[in-house]
Amino acid sequence: MKLKIILQIAWGLLKARKRQTIVAAVGVTFGITTFITLLGFMNGLNDLLDGLMMNRTPHIRLYNEITPSSTQPIDEASNHNDDYNFVHSIKPKNDRMEIRNNKPIISFLSNAPEVKGVTTRITSQVFFNIGASSIGGLINGIEVAQEKELFFFEDYMIEGNSMDLQNVPNSIVLGEILAEKLMLRIGDLVQVTAPNGERFQLKLVGLFQTGIADIDKSQSYASILTTQKILNRPNDYVTDILVKLHDVKRAPALAKYYGKLFSVETIDMNTANAQFDTGSSIRSLISYAVGITLLVIAGFGIYNILNMLIYEKMDSIAILKATGFSGQDVSRIFNTIALVIGIAGGGLGLLFGNLLCHLIHSIPFNTDALPTIKTYPIDFSTKYYVIAALFSVITTYFAGYFPSRKASKVDPVAIIRGK
Amino acid sequence: MKKTLIEAQHIGKYFYSPKKVQVLNDISFKIDEGEFVSVIGKSGCGKSTLLYILSTMDTEYEGDLKIDGVATKKKTPHELAHIRNEKIGFVFQFHYLLTEFSVIKNVMFPGIKLGKYSEEEVEHQAYERLKLLGIENEALKNSNQLSGGQKQRVAIARALINKPKIIMADEPTGNLDEGNSELVFDIFKEICAELNQTILVVTHDNDFANRTDRIIELSDGEILSDGPPLIGIG
Ligand SMILES: Nc1ncnc2c1ncn2[C@@H]1O[C@H](COP(=O)(O)OP(=O)(O)OP(=O)(O)O)[C@@H](O)[C@H]1O
Ligand SMILES: [Mg+2]
Numbered sequence: 132m133k134l135k136i137i138l139q140i141a142w143g144l145l146k147a148r149k150r151q152t153i154v155a156a157v158g159v160t161f162g163i164t165t166f167i168t169l170l171g172f173m174n175g176l177n178d179l180l181d182g183l184m185m186n187r188t189p190h191i192r193l194y195n196e197i198t199p200s201s202t203q204p205i206d207e208a209s210n211h212n213d214d215y216n217f218v219h220s221i222k223p224k225n226d227r228m229e230i231r232n233n234k235p236i237i238s239f240l241s242n243a244p245e246v247k248g249v250t251t252r253i254t255s256q257v258f259f260n261i262g263a264s265s266i267g268g269l270i271n272g273i274e275v276a277q278e279k280e281l282f283f284f285e286d287y288m289i290e291g292n293s294m295d296l297q298n299v300p301n302s303i304v305l306g307e308i309l310a311e312k313l314m315l316r317i318g319d320l321v322q323v324t325a326p327n328g329e330r331f332q333l334k335l336v337g338l339f340q341t342g343i344a345d346i347d348k349s350q351s352y353a354s355i356l357t358t359q360k361i362l363n364r365p366n367d368y369v370t371d372i373l374v375k376l377h378d379v380k381r382a383p384a385l386a387k388y389y390g391k392l393f394s395v396e397t398i399d400m401n402t403a404n405a406q407f408d409t410g411s412s413i414r415s416l417i418s419y420a421v422g423i424t425l426l427v428i429a430g431f432g433i434y435n436i437l438n439m440l441i442y443e444k445m446d447s448i449a450i451l452k453a454t455g456f457s458g459q460d461v462s463r464i465f466n467t468i469a470l471v472i473g474i475a476g477g478g479l480g481l482l483f484g485n486l487l488c489h490l491i492h493s494i495p496f497n498t499d500a501l502p503t504i505k506t507y508p509i510d511f512s513t514k515y516y517v518i519a520a521l522f523s524v525i526t527t528y529f530a531g532y533f534p535s536r537k538a539s540k541v542d543p544v545a546i547i548r549g550k
Numbered sequence: 551m552k553k554t555l556i557e558a559q560h561i562g563k564y565f566y567s568p569k570k571v572q573v574l575n576d577i578s579f580k581i582d583e584g585e586f587v588s589v590i591g592k593s594g595c596g597k598s599t600l601l602y603i604l605s606t607m608d609t610e611y612e613g614d615l616k617i618d619g620v621a622t623k624k625k626t627p628h629e630l631a632h633i634r635n636e637k638i639g640f641v642f643q644f645h646y647l648l649t650e651f652s653v654i655k656n657v658m659f660p661g662i663k664l665g666k667y668s669e670e671e672v673e674h675q676a677y678e679r680l681k682l683l684g685i686e687n688e689a690l691k692n693s694n695q696l697s698g699g700q701k702q703r704v705a706i707a708r709a710l711i712n713k714p715k716i717i718m719a720d721e722p723t724g725n726l727d728e729g730n731s732e733l734v735f736d737i738f739k740e741i742c743a744e745l746n747q748t749i750l751v752v753t754h755d756n757d758f759a760n761r762t763d764r765i766i767e768l769s770d771g772e773i774l775s776d777g778p779p780l781i782g783i784g
Contacts, residue, residue: 139655147649447649451648453607454640454659455660456663457627459628544608
């Protein structure tokens with residue numbers, strides 16, 4: 132059976148009911164527009180928040196916890212093998228933070244194919260002094276170039292240039308709130324007290340803002356060399372090795388593997404940010420639910436118009452059947468009507484959804500928490516458009532299914548007699 | 551020996567609502583190629599019911615029906631639709647046209663559905679049929695912009711589009727004045743003589759019936775008489 136005549140007849144029947152057809156199509160358009168806009172907006176926000184967190188989070192972190200040794204010297208003594216021993220009040224040794232013998236680990240990781248990048252850090256508690264009082268905080272000794280590349284460090288710099296950390300000796304970058312509390316400006320000297328009590332003067336070369344107040348009011352960055360100096364450590368002293376992978380999904384497995392391989396503590400991003408992920412997925416879920424609900428409602432609109440159309444066009448159906456169109460042909464005609472409404476309405480919906488997304492994307496959105504964001508974030512991924520198109524076709528198909536079946540079962544004799 | 555086109559064998563039909571009533575009882579006859587047959591009888595005697603069965607639209611009956619030598623009882627609805635499309639042209643009492651489409655489209659659709667010829671070819675044939683019926687000037691009008699007689703002629707043109715072996719009509723002149731009735735009769739007569747098509751017409755009009763080759767008279771669901779008209783052909 133030729134598609135053309137089916138289309139021709141479907142189109143003729145549609146034209147006879149212009150207004151209802153348009154209303155039904157507008158229902159689909161509305162559903163799809165909302166679906167696209169909602170998902171684009173929600174996921175734009177998700178990505179933004181993800182970026183806020185994830186960009187700065189290593190996929191795997193290798194570190195050492197300060198924990199007391201699990202074996203005591205007496206356990207090693209062979210002449211007490213058969214005896215019990217009790218050792219009370221075991222304390223950790225001071226030194227455990229360091230990842231010892233880290234050079235081979237780093238070179239192993241740098242050459243591993245699954246690893247995108249590796250950088251090392253030293254994290255230590257320090258005090259920032261202002262006059263007689265001091266504020267507790269954290270200093271991160273970083274490899275500036277790698278940090279920039281892997282964790283987008285530059286994105287968070289609101290003043291100064293991060294490379295100055297490397298180029299200017301004894302320099303530091305402070306969190307924006309911290310600098311404000313210390314009443315310091317770029318070029319000023321920052322008084323820092325190391326855990327061992329030694330005092331240092333560092334030059335303030337920049338300010339950063341992550342949008343997370345806890346970080347911005349307590350943290351600071353310096354080059355790894357400067358930090359080693361402050362802590363009075365040798366230049367192979369490192370407390371964290373941070374890894375970014377090509378495929379984040381492998382993080383949990385690889386974290387475990389590296390932990391065993393190098394006998395260090397490891398934590399992967401998924402475990403560290405489990406709740407964060409849940410939040411994102413619930414937001415997506417809600418937007419899908421709302422979008423699909425709207426489409427289902429639009430589907431009922433199509434269902435109604437088709438039922439009405441079939442009721443009104445009983446005569447035409449009877450004529451078609453009497454002149455040799457089968458129930459299957461009639462059913463195809465009405466399915467086509469449903470799909471035409473769905474595709475036309477859905478297509479416009481995709482267009483309007485995209486336009487609305489662009490509109491939202493152009494609305495200024497300034498917040499202290501998000502220094503790099505100037506307008507509302509929108510996720511323009513094609514996958515939402517594909518899903519929306521798919522859903523509009525599926526809902527309209529189902530909306531058309533039962534009416535079409537009904538139409539195919541119309542008994543021409545009953546209709547012709549009824550006249 | 552002429553070919554038998556319609557063969558009814560012991561056809562019986564019941565209606566079940568409001569109560570079981572037998573409307574047709576043991577109807578048997580054969581109609582050959584090129585015959586012009588009329589079916590007459592009192593109102594309510596079962597003429598239309600019989601015609602719907604013969605047209606393959608009604609499949610709930612007893613007995614057997616052969617169309618052009620093919621038994622129809624075991625055919626699927628899809629196959630029956632094809633038989634109707636190819637072999638039977640149906641003209642209703644109330645000129646049933648698709649009001650959403652132009653006259654020419656109404657005539658063309660069964661032809662396009664058959665798919666034997668290209669759309670241009672079908673369109674050409676449709677114009678020929680309309681010309682035959684003298685309404686080619688109305689081809690592009692919408693089908694509900696025509697008079698009753700014109701509509702009836704469009705319906706006949708549509709019935710003719712696929713050169714069906716059989717044309718069935720249920721009181722095709724019931725709604726027409728004398729002049730138009732005359733016209734329709736002449737058209738049928740012409741088709742029958744020139745195109746060798748078989749025509750089966752249900753009618754109330756005795757004048758009409760008397761001018762056909764053969765009259766089947768029904769009474770209370772049974773065949774009362776079957777043969778050439780008693781009054782000579784006019
Ligand atoms: N769907 C139905 N249910 C019950 N009885 C029916 C049904 N259709 C028709 N009948 C009955 O069947 C009988 C035959 O009807 P049919 O329409 O075949 O008569 P007809 O000979 O065509 O009459 P007319 O000349 O008035 O058109 C009538 O008595 C009618 O009441
Ligand atoms: Mg009747």
